Amino acid sequence: MTHDSGSKSFNLKAMLRDERFWKIAFQVITLVVVFLLLSFFLGNLNRNLSQMGRAFGFSFLRNPAGFSIGESLIQYRPNDPYWRALMVGLGNTLTLVAAGIALTTLLGTVAGVASFSKNWLVHKISRVYVGLVRNIPLLLQLFFWYFAIFGALPNPANQIGVLGLAFLNNRGVYVPWASSAVLAVLGIAATIGAAIAAFYLWQWRTKIRIETGVGGQKQSIALAVLALVWLAIIVFGMNWTVPEGVEGGGVTGGLRLSREYVAALTALVFYTSAFVAEIVRAGIQSVSKGQWEAARSLGLHAGIVMRLVVFPQALRVIIPPMNSEYMNLTKNTSLAFAIAFPEMYSVATTTYNQTGRPVEVFVVLMATYLILCLLITLVMNQFNRAVQFKER
Amino acid sequence: MTTVTPDSFSSAPPEVVGLGPVAWAKKNLFSDWFNSLLTVVIVGVFAWGAYRLVSWALTAAQWQVIPNNFGLFMTGTFPSGLYPRIWALLAIICGLAGLSWGVLGRNVSTLFSRSVLIGLGLVCAFIVLFPPTRPSSLKLLPMVALVAIAAAAGRQAGRKFLGIGKWVSLGWFLSYFAALWLIGGGLGLTPVSTNDWGGLVLTLFTAVSGIVLCFPLGLLLALGRRSALPVVRWLSTAYIELVRGVPLVALLFMGQVMIPLFLPIGSRPDRILRAIIALALFSAAYLAENVRAGLQAVPRGQNEAAMSLGLNTPTTLGLIVLPQALKIAIPAIVGQFISLFQDTTLLSIVGLAELLGIGRSILANPSYLGRYAEVYLFLAVIYWIFCYAMSLGSRKIEEKLNTNH
Structure with a gap:
C-alpha cells in the first residue's frame, strides 16, 4: 500500500502549513535562543569573575564599610557593615520619595487646576510652567538648583532669616522641628491617623445625610474634636525647637535640611509636578462638558462643581498615570547622587567602588527599586479601586 | 399673524463682538475681587522677579564663558x-x-x-x-x-x-x-577617537542612535507582550517590568561595568557604544508600553476582519493592526523619544562629554569658576529648543495623520 508513505509526506507539508505547529515551534525557538544567549552571557560572566578571583555571593555585606556618610536617619559609624550603610542610603531615598510625592501631588494638582482658571495670567503661568519644565532635562535642573540657586545663597555669616522661624544659607535650610526623632515620628503618625479618621468620618456623615436628608451633627462635632485634638498634639505635644541664628554665622536647634537634600527635592518636585499637572488637566478635560452644565444648572457654585462633580470623575482618569509618575519620581531620586546626596544609589556606587562587586551591588539596587515601585503600585491600585465606577 | 420676512434669517454665524483692551482685562484679569487680587499679586511678584533677573543678566552675569567655549559646547574636544x-x-x-x-x-x-x-x-x-x-x-x-x-x-x-x-x-x-x-x-x-567626541554632536548622535535602536526592540517587546503564545508573553513581560523598575543611572553605570563582564574575556566595546546600548535597552521597555497601549486601542473587529479575509498573522499585524496602533501611539512614542533625548544628559555621570558633561568640565575650569547660572541657562535653552521642536513635530504629524472628520 502506498497510503503510508503518501500520508507521511502529506503530513510534513500539512504540518508546515498548520498554524498550531508554528505556534509551538516559534515558542521553542524563542526559548532556545533566549537560553543560548543567557548561557553565553552568564558563562562569560562566570569566567570573567573567576579570572578576577571573585565568587558570586553576598557575604561581603557583613564586612565593615569604612566610609562615612554625610547625613543619615539611623545611627551610622564608618566601621559599621555594608548592609547598614545601604540601609542609611535607603532611608535617605525614602525621605526624598515621601516628601517628593506629597509636594508633587500638591503642586501638580494646583498647576493642573490652574490651567482652567478664568484668570488669564494664572492660566498662562500654568501653561508656560509645564511647557518650560517638561522640555528641560531633570539632571540639568538639578544642577541648576544646586549650584546656581541654593549655591548662590549667602554664607552662614550673612544668612537669611525668615520671620525668625527659619534660616537659609549656602549650607542648607533650617526649619523648626520636634526636639526628638521619636516625637517627630509620633507627630507624623498622628497626622496620618487623624487624616484617615477624618476621611471615614466625613464619608459616614455624607452617607447619613444622603439617606435621611438631615442629621450628621454628631459626626460634625466629632470631626471638630478630632481637629482640635490633632492641633493640640502638633502644637503642644511636639516640643518644637526653633532654629536660632548664632552670632557670627551658623544656626543652633531646629532641623537642618542639607543643601543637597533641598536642591534634590526642589528639582524633583518642580520637574515631576509639570507631568502631574498635565495628567490632572487631561483628567479634568475628560469629564464631559454636560456634567459641568448640569451641575451649574442645578445651581451649584463653580468651586463646588469642581469639588463634588468634576474632580471625583476626573480622578478615575488621573489615578492610573499618577502611579507611573510616582514610580518615575522614585527612580529619579537616584539622580541626587550627582550632587552628592547620600541616597541609595550613591551608597551602592561607593560600595561597588570599594568591593569591586558589580553584579551583587546591581542585584541589591535592582531589588530595592523594584520593591519600592511595587509598593507604590500596590497602594495606588487600592486607591484606584476606591475611585472607580461602582456598577451593579 | 406675524409673518417672518426672509431678511430676518441669516446663515452667517453670530457676530463676534471684539473686546476692547479695557473690557478684555476686566473679563480676564479683574472679573471679581479674588481674581483682581490674584492679578495684582502675580504682576507684582513677576515684575520684581523680572527686574532682578534682567539686572543680574545685564550686570552681574559674565556671559563671556559662552562665546569663549562655543566650539567646546558644540563638538567637545573634536x-x-x-x-x-x-x-x-x-x-x-x-x-x-x-x-x-x-x-x-x-x-x-x-x-x-x-x-x-x-x-x-x-x-x-x-x-x-x-x-x-x-x-x-x-x-x-x-x-x-x-x-x-x-x-x-x-x-x-x-x-x-x-x-x-x-x-x-x-x-x-x-x-x-x-x-x-x-x-x-x-x-x-x-x-x-571616541574620547574626543563630545558636545551637542555627541548628544544628538547618542539620542538618534538610541531612538533608532530602541524603536524596533520596543515594537517587538510590545507585540511579544500582547502575543497569544505564553512563552513569548512571559519573557517580554518579565523584561519590560524588570527594566522599568530600575533607574536609568543604575542601568547606565552598571552597563559600563557589566557589559564587558557579560562578553568573552578581553573584549571591551567602546564606552559610547556601551552607553547607547544601555540607553536603548532602557527606552525599549518604556516604548513597548506605549506601543502596547496603541495596540489595545485597535478594535478587535479589525483583527477578525483581516483574519476572515484570509490574511495570516504577520500580514494582519503589519498591514492592518500596526499602522493603526502606531498612529494612535504617536504622541506617546514621541514623548518617549523626548525623554530619551533628555536622558542622554545622564551620560555625563558615566564620564561622557556630551552637552551637559562638557558644560560641567568647562565649569571645572578655574577661569570660569562660579559661572553656573550662565552655563546652565544656556544649556537649558538648547535642550528646550530641541525638545520643543520634537513635540511640535509630533503635533504636526498627528494633524496630518488624523483621518477622523
Whole structure:
C-alpha cells in the first residue's frame, strides 16, 4: 500500500502549513535562543569573575564599610557593615520619595487646576510652567538648583532669616522641628491617623445625610474634636525647637535640611509636578462638558462643581498615570547622587567602588527599586479601586 | 399673524463682538475681587522677579564663558582642524531637512508663506547678532539658504515623481552612516577617537542612535507582550517590568561595568557604544508600553476582519493592526523619544562629554569658576529648543495623520 508513505509526506507539508505547529515551534525557538544567549552571557560572566578571583555571593555585606556618610536617619559609624550603610542610603531615598510625592501631588494638582482658571495670567503661568519644565532635562535642573540657586545663597555669616522661624544659607535650610526623632515620628503618625479618621468620618456623615436628608451633627462635632485634638498634639505635644541664628554665622536647634537634600527635592518636585499637572488637566478635560452644565444648572457654585462633580470623575482618569509618575519620581531620586546626596544609589556606587562587586551591588539596587515601585503600585491600585465606577 | 420676512434669517454665524483692551482685562484679569487680587499679586511678584533677573543678566552675569567655549559646547574636544567634517555633516542634514520639507509640503499653495519667511529672517538675524555664532555666520547663512533651496527643489521633485518620499527616507537612513563616518573617520579620513567626541554632536548622535535602536526592540517587546503564545508573553513581560523598575543611572553605570563582564574575556566595546546600548535597552521597555497601549486601542473587529479575509498573522499585524496602533501611539512614542533625548544628559555621570558633561568640565575650569547660572541657562535653552521642536513635530504629524472628520 502506498497510503503510508503518501500520508507521511502529506503530513510534513500539512504540518508546515498548520498554524498550531508554528505556534509551538516559534515558542521553542524563542526559548532556545533566549537560553543560548543567557548561557553565553552568564558563562562569560562566570569566567570573567573567576579570572578576577571573585565568587558570586553576598557575604561581603557583613564586612565593615569604612566610609562615612554625610547625613543619615539611623545611627551610622564608618566601621559599621555594608548592609547598614545601604540601609542609611535607603532611608535617605525614602525621605526624598515621601516628601517628593506629597509636594508633587500638591503642586501638580494646583498647576493642573490652574490651567482652567478664568484668570488669564494664572492660566498662562500654568501653561508656560509645564511647557518650560517638561522640555528641560531633570539632571540639568538639578544642577541648576544646586549650584546656581541654593549655591548662590549667602554664607552662614550673612544668612537669611525668615520671620525668625527659619534660616537659609549656602549650607542648607533650617526649619523648626520636634526636639526628638521619636516625637517627630509620633507627630507624623498622628497626622496620618487623624487624616484617615477624618476621611471615614466625613464619608459616614455624607452617607447619613444622603439617606435621611438631615442629621450628621454628631459626626460634625466629632470631626471638630478630632481637629482640635490633632492641633493640640502638633502644637503642644511636639516640643518644637526653633532654629536660632548664632552670632557670627551658623544656626543652633531646629532641623537642618542639607543643601543637597533641598536642591534634590526642589528639582524633583518642580520637574515631576509639570507631568502631574498635565495628567490632572487631561483628567479634568475628560469629564464631559454636560456634567459641568448640569451641575451649574442645578445651581451649584463653580468651586463646588469642581469639588463634588468634576474632580471625583476626573480622578478615575488621573489615578492610573499618577502611579507611573510616582514610580518615575522614585527612580529619579537616584539622580541626587550627582550632587552628592547620600541616597541609595550613591551608597551602592561607593560600595561597588570599594568591593569591586558589580553584579551583587546591581542585584541589591535592582531589588530595592523594584520593591519600592511595587509598593507604590500596590497602594495606588487600592486607591484606584476606591475611585472607580461602582456598577451593579 | 406675524409673518417672518426672509431678511430676518441669516446663515452667517453670530457676530463676534471684539473686546476692547479695557473690557478684555476686566473679563480676564479683574472679573471679581479674588481674581483682581490674584492679578495684582502675580504682576507684582513677576515684575520684581523680572527686574532682578534682567539686572543680574545685564550686570552681574559674565556671559563671556559662552562665546569663549562655543566650539567646546558644540563638538567637545573634536580636533579643530577637522571641523570641516562637522560642517559637511551639518550641510547633509540641512539639505535632507529642506528636501523633506519640500516633499511633504508639495501640496501646500505657497511653501514660503509670510510666517515662514519671517521665521527664516529671524534665524538669519539671530545667527548674525548672537555673539557665539557671529564668527561662523559666513558658514551658517549658506546653511539656511541650503535648506530653502532644497525645500524648493524638493517641492518641484515631489510634484514630478510620486515615489520620491522613499528616496528621501533612504537618504536619512544613509545619512546616519555618513555621520558615523564623518565624525569617527576611517575609510580615508583621519580617525577620531571616541574620547574626543563630545558636545551637542555627541548628544544628538547618542539620542538618534538610541531612538533608532530602541524603536524596533520596543515594537517587538510590545507585540511579544500582547502575543497569544505564553512563552513569548512571559519573557517580554518579565523584561519590560524588570527594566522599568530600575533607574536609568543604575542601568547606565552598571552597563559600563557589566557589559564587558557579560562578553568573552578581553573584549571591551567602546564606552559610547556601551552607553547607547544601555540607553536603548532602557527606552525599549518604556516604548513597548506605549506601543502596547496603541495596540489595545485597535478594535478587535479589525483583527477578525483581516483574519476572515484570509490574511495570516504577520500580514494582519503589519498591514492592518500596526499602522493603526502606531498612529494612535504617536504622541506617546514621541514623548518617549523626548525623554530619551533628555536622558542622554545622564551620560555625563558615566564620564561622557556630551552637552551637559562638557558644560560641567568647562565649569571645572578655574577661569570660569562660579559661572553656573550662565552655563546652565544656556544649556537649558538648547535642550528646550530641541525638545520643543520634537513635540511640535509630533503635533504636526498627528494633524496630518488624523483621518477622523
